């Protein structure tokens with residue numbers, strides 16, 4: 001039987017749009033804040049859920065992660081794709097009965113270089129001549145899971161964070177949907 005796919009997003013949702021264009025069977029889109037990705041999912045007729053996170057010292061990462069896993073289990077989700085989801089999960093996401101091995105992420109750098117939330121900025125500031133994207137398994141260590149695919153993107157002189165990130169996202173929009181399709185179809 002085909003696996004049930006959930007997509008987690010926090011941003012503009014252009015990767016989600018690419019998955020929808022590729023007709024991936026997305027059972028659920030979960031967002032952690034109001035964002036454009038929500039509208040993209042609604043427009044496509046996909047079930048959406050907003051699990052609003054809080055910011056600052058009151059944020060209970062464990063409780064939030066448990067809330068997410070509960071929703072994913074309730075929806076019988078087999079495979080989870082993070083597409084610009086900006087909340088880091090607590091380790092319990094990967095505990096027994098969690099989503100270890102079934103949670104995929106795309107990151108806008110050639111891991112293990114430039115981990116974290118500012119990968120494009122950090123690569124530009126470092127002065128690298130090539131960067132790219134990495135599609136990988138998410139683990140309890142941020143941006144460290146087994147790599148599934150990578151592709152190089154050249155840095156041009158005069159690039160800004162926005163121009164470089166957009167070229168990286170072009171690659172992510174091309175690569176991520178077919179990788180997910182392959183993962184959905186395999187046992």
Ligand code: GRF
Pocket residue numbers: 010011012013014015016083084085106107108168169172
């Ligand atoms: C992607 O570059 C992804 O790697 C990063 O956030 C971006 C998501 O873009 N974590 P969008 O919101 O889908 O346009």
